[in-house]
Amino acid sequence: MSLKNTLPFPDNETASWFHRNYMEFVPNIENKFQTRIISRGNTIQISGSKKNVMECSQFINMLIENKMDEKLTIREIELMADRALSQETSGENFRQKIEVWSSRKKYVLPKTEGQLRYVSAIRDSDITICFGPAGTGKTYLAMALAVEYLRSEKVSRIILTRPAVEAGEALGFLPGDLKEKLSPYLRPLYDALFEMIEPERVESFLERGIIEIAPLAYMRGRTLNDSFIILDEAQNSSTLQMKMFLTRLGFNSKVAITGDITQIDLKKNMKSGLVEIKNILKNIPGISIIQMTGKDIIRHPLVQEIINAYRKVEKR
Numbered sequence: 001m002s003l004k005n006t007l008p009f010p011d012n013e014t015a016s017w018f019h020r021n022y023m024e025f026v027p028n029i030e031n032k033f034q035t036r037i038i039s040r041g042n043t044i045q046i047s048g049s050k051k052n053v054m055e056c057s058q059f060i061n062m063l064i065e066n067k068m069d070e071k072l073t074i075r076e077i078e079l080m081a082d083r084a085l086s087q088e089t090s091g092e093n094f095r096q097k098i099e100v101w102s103s104r105k106k107y108v109l110p111k112t113e114g115q116l117r118y119v120s121a122i123r124d125s126d127i128t129i130c131f132g133p134a135g136t137g138k139t140y141l142a143m144a145l146a147v148e149y150l151r152s153e154k155v156s157r158i159i160l161t162r163p164a165v166e167a168g169e170a171l172g173f174l175p176g177d178l179k180e181k182l183s184p185y186l187r188p189l190y191d192a193l194f195e196m197i198e199p200e201r202v203e204s205f206l207e208r209g210i211i212e213i214a215p216l217a218y219m220r221g222r223t224l225n226d227s228f229i230i231l232d233e234a235q236n237s238s239t240l241q242m243k244m245f246l247t248r249l250g251f252n253s254k255v256a257i258t259g260d261i262t263q264i265d266l267k268k269n270m271k272s273g274l275v276e277i278k279n280i281l282k283n284i285p286g287i288s289i290i291q292m293t294g295k296d297i298i299r300h301p302l303v304q305e306i307i308n309a310y311r312k313v314e315k316r
Contacts, residue, residue: 003050005057007064008043014064015042021071022063028074029056032081059084066094068107075298079111092116098144100196101151108144108196114296115141121288127246127255129234129277132292133307134260135299139232142256143192146228149254150210155228157209160189162232163216163241186213189232216241225250234259234274236266242273262314 009015019039026037033056035048044060046053059081072080080093096119098108110119115137122128122145130138146158164185193202193211205211216237231237231245234257249255259274266272281287297303
């Protein structure tokens with residue numbers, strides 16, 4: 001049974017916003033929902049089977065109701081459409097949106113079911129540990145939440161750290177101050193940071209210690225209160241380093257630990273602290289453990305294919 005449904009825009013401004021941001025994606029939405037979409041002035045007409053038209057109408061209504069300052073990408077649209085078609089609440093993406101601190105990018109949206117669980121876990125837990133392959137947004141989402149917490153004054157500083165395995169943690173021979181020595185190893189964190197905070201503000205925060213970078217080995221002996229702490233590339237931390245880091249947690253602080261246990265760079269006789277804590281900490285209240293999968297990869301679609309291909313070789 002075929003159906004036509006006409007969706008009116010609430011006002012001219014919203015109609016203009018939708019046409020400006022989403023009309024180029026209409027063929028993709030049509031393909032996902034197996035419908036035909038025609039724009040008619042201040043309305044959108046959707047035709048197709050009754051079930052498909054109703055699902056597509058709900059999806060477009062969700063986009064209109066959650067009008068944002070910048071448009072979503074085609075990949076984001078497709079991921080949210082997939083969630084809607086699998087009977088999951090795609091509107092949850094908007095309810096978990098993260099407000100950042102840049103005129104270029106005001107919000108970050110979790111895109112997949114795994115990312116939604118990850119964002120919720122960080123908000124609800126003192127310590128969140130996230131395992132997953134490259135491209136799943138582990139570091140990016142943690143950074144976005146750190147910025148949101150700093151902006152809303154829920155914490156007073158952000159601390160970024162990762163094991164500098166490539167330099168053997170012996171950074172003294174490198175030229176420059178600590179920031180300059182660590183820059184090559186913390187580049188992914190910087191890249192995310194500059195997307196979410198204006199560059200001049202980042203520099204000011206670094207100078208004033210509101211944002212701090214430190215190699216994991218330099219965290220010993222500290223107690224980190226009122227902070228949002230991100231340990232990136234945690235698969236390259238040793239057992240002792242991980243224990244040391246976890247016990248730095250102070251009052252009113254959040255910790256996000258991210259890593260990919262398929263990319264461990266430690267020497268063969270060393271155990272990864274990230275691998276071990278999966279079992280050691282799994283039943284402790286206040287600690288969440290999130291596992292991302294290939295379904296959560298939001299980079300170029302070929303990234304997922306490459307990861308799957310390597311995984312097959314490794315299994316053989």
